[in-house]
Amino acid sequence: MDLKERLCADNWAKSSSSGNELSEKVSSDLPSFSNFISPQHQQKWEDSPILDYDIRCKHTFQDFNQPSQTQSSLPCNPNTQSKIRCQQDGQVNEMCQNNKLQDWDPRAMLNNLSFLEQKIRQLQDLVHLIVGRRGQVLGRPDELLAQQQQLITADLTSIIVQLISTAGSLLPLVKHTPSPCPPIGQLGQLGGVLFPSVVGLGSGVHPQMDFGRKASDQSNQIDLTGNSGSEQNCTIEEHELKDEEDADEGENLPPGSYEILQLEKDEILAPHTHFCTICGKGFKRDANLRMHMRGHGDEYKTPAALAKPNKESSSEPILIKRYSCPFSGCKRNKEHKKFQPLKTILCVKNHYKRTHCDKSYICSRCNTKKFSVIADLKTHEKHCGKDKWLCSCGTTFSRKDKLFGHIALFQGHTPAIPLDEAKGPAGSSDGLENYDATSKAGSINFNFGSNALSGSGVQNIVDVKGSIDDPTGYFSPLNFDTFNFGGFNEFSRAPFDDSETSFSFLLSGSCNYPKKGGAESSSTNLE
Amino acid sequence: MKKQKTIETITNNNNIFDLLSEEIIFTILDNLNQNPLDKKSFSLVCKSFYTTESNHRKTLKPLRPDHLKTILTRYPNTTHLDLSLCPRVTDSSLTTISNTCNSALKSINLSRSGFFSSNGLLSLAMKCKNLVEVDLSNATELRDAGAAAIAEARNLERLWLGRCKLVTDMGVGCIAVGCRKLRLLSLKWCLGVGDLGVGLVAIKCEELRSLDLSYLPITNKCLQSILKLHHLEDLVLEGCYGIDDDSLAVLKHGCKSLKTLDMSSCQNISHIGLSSLTSDSGGLHQLILAYGSPVTLALADSLKNLSMLQSIKLDGCIITCGGLKAIGNCCVSLKEISLSKCSGVTDEGLSSLVTKHKDLRKLDVTCCRKITDVSIAHITSSCTNLSSLRMESCTLVPREAFVLIGQRCHFLEELDLTDDEIDDEGLKSISRCHKLASLKLGICLNITDEGLAHVGRCCSKLTELDLYRSAGITDSGISAIAHGCPDLEMINISYCTNVTDSSLISLSKCLSLNTLESRGCPLVTSLGLTAIAVGCKQLMKLDVKKCHYIDDAGMLTLAHFSQNLRQINLSYSSVTDVGLLALASISCLQSMNILDLKGLTPGGLAAALLACGELTKVKLQVTFKSLLPQALLEHLEARGCVFQWRDQVYRAELDPKSWKLQLEDMVQ
Numbered sequence A: 001m002d003l004k005e006r007l008c009a010d011n012w013a014k015s016s017s018s019g020n021e022l023s024e025k026v027s028s029d030l031p032s033f034s035n036f037i038s039p040q041h042q043q044k045w046e047d048s049p050i051l052d053y054d055i056r057c058k059h060t061f062q063d064f065n066q067p068s069q070t071q072s073s074l075p076c077n078p079n080t081q082s083k084i085r086c087q088q089d090g091q092v093n094e095m096c097q098n099n100k101l102q103d104w105d106p107r108a109m110l111n112n113l114s115f116l117e118q119k120i121r122q123l124q125d126l127v128h129l130i131v132g133r134r135g136q137v138l139g140r141p142d143e144l145l146a147q148q149q150q151l152i153t154a155d156l157t158s159i160i161v162q163l164i165s166t167a168g169s170l171l172p173l174v175k176h177t178p179s180p181c182p183p184i185g186q187l188g189q190l191g192g193v194l195f196p197s198v199v200g201l202g203s204g205v206h207p208q209m210d211f212g213r214k215a216s217d218q219s220n221q222i223d224l225t226g227n228s229g230s231e232q233n234c235t236i237e238e239h240e241l242k243d244e245e246d247a248d249e250g251e252n253l254p255p256g257s258y259e260i261l262q263l264e265k266d267e268i269l270a271p272h273t274h275f276c277t278i279c280g281k282g283f284k285r286d287a288n289l290r291m292h293m294r295g296h297g298d299e300y301k302t303p304a305a306l307a308k309p310n311k312e313s314s315s316e317p318i319l320i321k322r323y324s325c326p327f328s329g330c331k332r333n334k335e336h337k338k339f340q341p342l343k344t345i346l347c348v349k350n351h352y353k354r355t356h357c358d359k360s361y362i363c364s365r366c367n368t369k370k371f372s373v374i375a376d377l378k379t380h381e382k383h384c385g386k387d388k389w390l391c392s393c394g395t396t397f398s399r400k401d402k403l404f405g406h407i408a409l410f411q412g413h414t415p416a417i418p419l420d421e422a423k424g425p426a427g428s429s430d431g432l433e434n435y436d437a438t439s440k441a442g443s444i445n446f447n448f449g450s451n452a453l454s455g456s457g458v459q460n461i462v463d464v465k466g467s468i469d470d471p472t473g474y475f476s477p478l479n480f481d482t483f484n485f486g487g488f489n490e491f492s493r494a495p496f497d498d499s500e501t502s503f504s505f506l507l508s509g510s511c512n513y514p515k516k517g518g519a520e521s522s523s524t525n526l527e
Numbered sequence B: 001m002k003k004q005k006t007i008e009t010i011t012n013n014n015n016i017f018d019l020l021s022e023e024i025i026f027t028i029l030d031n032l033n034q035n036p037l038d039k040k041s042f043s044l045v046c047k048s049f050y051t052t053e054s055n056h057r058k059t060l061k062p063l064r065p066d067h068l069k070t071i072l073t074r075y076p077n078t079t080h081l082d083l084s085l086c087p088r089v090t091d092s093s094l095t096t097i098s099n100t101c102n103s104a105l106k107s108i109n110l111s112r113s114g115f116f117s118s119n120g121l122l123s124l125a126m127k128c129k130n131l132v133e134v135d136l137s138n139a140t141e142l143r144d145a146g147a148a149a150i151a152e153a154r155n156l157e158r159l160w161l162g163r164c165k166l167v168t169d170m171g172v173g174c175i176a177v178g179c180r181k182l183r184l185l186s187l188k189w190c191l192g193v194g195d196l197g198v199g200l201v202a203i204k205c206e207e208l209r210s211l212d213l214s215y216l217p218i219t220n221k222c223l224q225s226i227l228k229l230h231h232l233e234d235l236v237l238e239g240c241y242g243i244d245d246d247s248l249a250v251l252k253h254g255c256k257s258l259k260t261l262d263m264s265s266c267q268n269i270s271h272i273g274l275s276s277l278t279s280d281s282g283g284l285h286q287l288i289l290a291y292g293s294p295v296t297l298a299l300a301d302s303l304k305n306l307s308m309l310q311s312i313k314l315d316g317c318i319i320t321c322g323g324l325k326a327i328g329n330c331c332v333s334l335k336e337i338s339l340s341k342c343s344g345v346t347d348e349g350l351s352s353l354v355t356k357h358k359d360l361r362k363l364d365v366t367c368c369r370k371i372t373d374v375s376i377a378h379i380t381s382s383c384t385n386l387s388s389l390r391m392e393s394c395t396l397v398p399r400e401a402f403v404l405i406g407q408r409c410h411f412l413e414e415l416d417l418t419d420d421e422i423d424d425e426g427l428k429s430i431s432r433c434h435k436l437a438s439l440k441l442g443i444c445l446n447i448t449d450e451g452l453a454h455v456g457r458c459c460s461k462l463t464e465l466d467l468y469r470s471a472g473i474t475d476s477g478i479s480a481i482a483h484g485c486p487d488l489e490m491i492n493i494s495y496c497t498n499v500t501d502s503s504l505i506s507l508s509k510c511l512s513l514n515t516l517e518s519r520g521c522p523l524v525t526s527l528g529l530t531a532i533a534v535g536c537k538q539l540m541k542l543d544v545k546k547c548h549y550i551d552d553a554g555m556l557t558l559a560h561f562s563q564n565l566r567q568i569n570l571s572y573s574s575v576t577d578v579g580l581l582a583l584a585s586i587s588c589l590q591s592m593n594i595l596d597l598k599g600l601t602p603g604g605l606a607a608a609l610l611a612c613g614e615l616t617k618v619k620l621q622v623t624f625k626s627l628l629p630q631a632l633l634e635h636l637e638a639r640g641c642v643f644q645w646r647d648q649v650y651r652a653e654l655d656p657k658s659w660k661l662q663l664e665d666m667v668q
Helices: A002-017 A022-027 A033-037 A039-047 A050-073 A078-101 A106-134 A141-170 A172-176 A181-194 A196-200 A205-213 A218-250 A265-269 A286-296 A345-356 A374-383 A400-409 A419-423 A430-465 A471-475 A477-481 A483-496 A501-526 B002-011 B022-030 B036-043 B047-056 B068-074 B091-104 B118-127 B144-150 B169-178 B195-204 B220-226 B245-249 B271-277 B297-301 B321-330 B347-356 B373-382 B401-408 B424-430 B449-458 B475-484 B501-507 B526-535 B552-561 B577-583 B602-611 B623-627 B630-638 B656-667
Strands: A258-262 A320-324 A389-391 B080-082 B107-109 B133-135 B158-160 B184-186 B210-212 B234-236 B260-262 B286-288 B311-313 B336-338 B362-364 B388-390 B414-416 B438-440 B464-466 B490-492 B515-517 B541-543 B567-569 B591-594 B617-621 B642-646
Touching (some): A106 A141, B068 B091, B118 B144, B297 B321, B424 B449, B449 B475, B501 B526, B602 B623
Parallel strands (some): B184 B210, B210 B234, B336 B362, B362 B388, B388 B414, B591 B617
8 A cells, every 4th residue: 555655645745846856755655644744745735836736636637537548448459558558658758747847838738738639649549449450359349349439438538527627727717716625526526437436346435535534635635536546446456355256256247247358377377467668677566667667767757657547447337347267167267157257357366376276385384285376375374383273183273263163063072282281371372372473474574575585686676775666565575465465554444444354454464563664764764 | 885885795706786787787877977976986896897887988078188098998988089178189199099989989079179280180080980070169270181181071960160260161162072961060260261161061061950150251152052051950140241231132042941040240231131031931940130230120020921930139239119119019929038238128118028928938138227127027027937037237127126026937047137236125035936046146235145045045956146246145145055055056255255264164065066256255264165175076166366364275175175176266365385286186177377376486386387287277477487497388388288477466355335336437
């Protein structure tokens, strides 16, 4: 989460000061929202005239709109992904320049307009592409057509919105009557239009919650609404993916109501999915790539370039994407009779690894349990060795109630008292357990950090030095895949997450506190 | 016994006892229970008597575990072994027991013993296959391993684990799986045991009749399975704070077989929880709700379904008048009501309650300070079958009212009038209760010898008399009691400052006397004590604290004659080293209070403590702590003796009247 936060923060830092102080960015690396209302920033807000405020609004709109356009075309032709990425980067570049110059002079307006022009041209290209491909794609023509129409309408909508906002900036009356509330409402509405999927997936609450919490800093809210709205949604998906793989069986989407994508085995098992178009370095996350891009020049440092491209920007009706496992015969394969699609790419990855790959990760503690997903191993290792609830049949349980349930069920089974019972009272060991958990979690993280570093450690370190990469990521890149991520999420997520898993996240979060502190200090040291 | 001896010598080789079958002699021996020494005498008559007696005895209660092997070999038919007098029972003792008794042993009591571990228990459980009863209460060092060892006793039916605080769910789980025949299980104060352990017990031990879960940190989670037990009759949930109304509301059904339910000190349970718990328990006989939620109309209404209810205890509850009336109306016919220390008991409520329950046998209105003669009039007129009436500290009841008790309640066996206004007239009336066995007249300042003489004349079955601080009593009263009540077992004449040796001499005629408390009787001397020692062979507990004239002479005779003495309080008397050393020869002496003995030297004390092998508790001046060698104290503690160090200065006694005034001042 702090990654995103930082992104937001960076946005603000960048635009408010319209400068490019690196130190500023680093300072905002602290994984807490409180940074947003740090006095430094506030002062800047006060300094900058109210005008600035509106610029901000507009700026965010642009943020949303632009990526949405490019992003929406992604699903259609995954093969040209990288190409589009290039385009996008270029746009972002321009966009940044736009932003810099946005100071109510006609030139800015001109820029805006030229940008719009470019967008329209892009759309034209897209339509051309579609026309060109129509002949080739024979399967499911109707569906594809509908899809394409949706995409085009989505892009058109975004262009219109952009146009209106540009026009709005010309009206002096509008910009000089800034009341704190309307922008939010406006944005909220826009959000509704632009990111219907966010609302659709039930996470529309999140931005609202953020409103309430960040009432002190209006502008922050706006950004948060836009940026975090959909992103948080993503995070949740990432967290729950383990459950989701099983849980989505209950999801009864009628066949055809969603688009089925199927990644190939190589794609699934590739360690990186995002590659730098300049140096070719691979990243697991787009956000990290964007951070990395900053090293390639100032044009990548603009808020627009750094902001997360919005994936869900297509207009309603939402096109639901579902994934198919490439393994033929698998229930998750689209050819299967009772095909049950996977929800996200992460689901695909984990499913494929768990089901169709060797279990290459062996628990270093018990040397028996094997896993194919490293996150599973981590989860296991957290509890491994603590299966102290032992039955006479030899079965161990990590929870006492599970043991007692087992004993209640089977005749002749009885609780086995550990031989070293005298060492300490078994009853009052709860406190000890927690203590163990903390220390263990710490050590595990360390292990992973070192393991993962063997591959791309050097680069990572470089990243950190440039204050580009997430310090915690450097510490243990794998953290992102699992519960640790939840730990960092805690502040923003915990209050409104009522799912069962939130509890465990909280736990892991609390386990991570010391480490987090370490990460912070490391980042500040690097300054 | 002497007769038997002569018979034996006359018949010489022709022993007529050879004609008696063993069964007949056993039947005779069965009736020889009065004095434990009788059987000893019998066995000493001849070899055949010795063998017969050895084969007859089934219960052993040894004072020390040292000679267990010899004892158990001598008594091969021992089925019940009570080791509660042995403070130190080691694993080797238990191994000896298990090797000697084998499968003969059915019951063992280790409730006051320490120093054994799971190994000893394991050998006991493995060898003594027929063990059905084990008392492990107060085994505070016992852990799950010990519980797991006990679980090997597959035939166990009754098990007490009170205050085994280190036993957890795991240990209890082992017992639940191992001892499937359990009928009684007491887990009182086993603070390590929670829902899981108790739940498993309820699932596995289907034969359970009685379950004590007092003060366990349990919730309704295990209650669900407990209430499914088909035979459960007695359930104690005292002080289970984890159970509340909300959790009880979830229970779908109560327990049909339940006869006794104790929910004392469950402040979180009101009438709502009670009704859901007892919804199916129509056969409930006894309900104990002491120190619980206020007794109101609603609570009383929830008793409506309990048609078999005979006894209800509401001690320490806040009670409303309406609640009392409603209990009177809804319950069929109660035999026992306890309202001790209930605030809110008024004449109106109590009267309407007792008039509805004419068959009442036991009534406890201790410290119901608001009731007056109105209540007493109603109680005595409607409950004429009353066998027990406790009305300590009912200070508003006038002296005339006590006459009514004697006039109307002739079947009283137990009467507690401590701190009441009763006078001689009342006592005279009460003496009509011929069955009276226990009479408590402590702090009754209005009574004199005259009244007590009536009691002595008529209440020949009196076994227990308490005259604590009843200052009007002198020797003549006591002597009337001593003559009229030959079965007297316990008497308390503490702070009856006018009592002299002649009282003790007359009391020495009461051969069954086992407890004598004459604390703070300044006129009592060693002479009186000697008479008691010679006469009352059963004496087990003696308190002569603050009797300044009690000295070594008394101790010497006591040591010689009172071989059953267990507890003695000699504080502030004139006993010295000599007396204490003499006392040490009493083999079963377990507890000594020897504060502030002027003539006591560290050397004498050390010798006495060493000589007294069975001591479990010694209370003495803190100054001795530094004067006694540390090694000695450690040795004694290893033997199972607990020291209580006190640093108290002697306070001069107030006379009883001003003492009571001071007490009342403190209350206000």
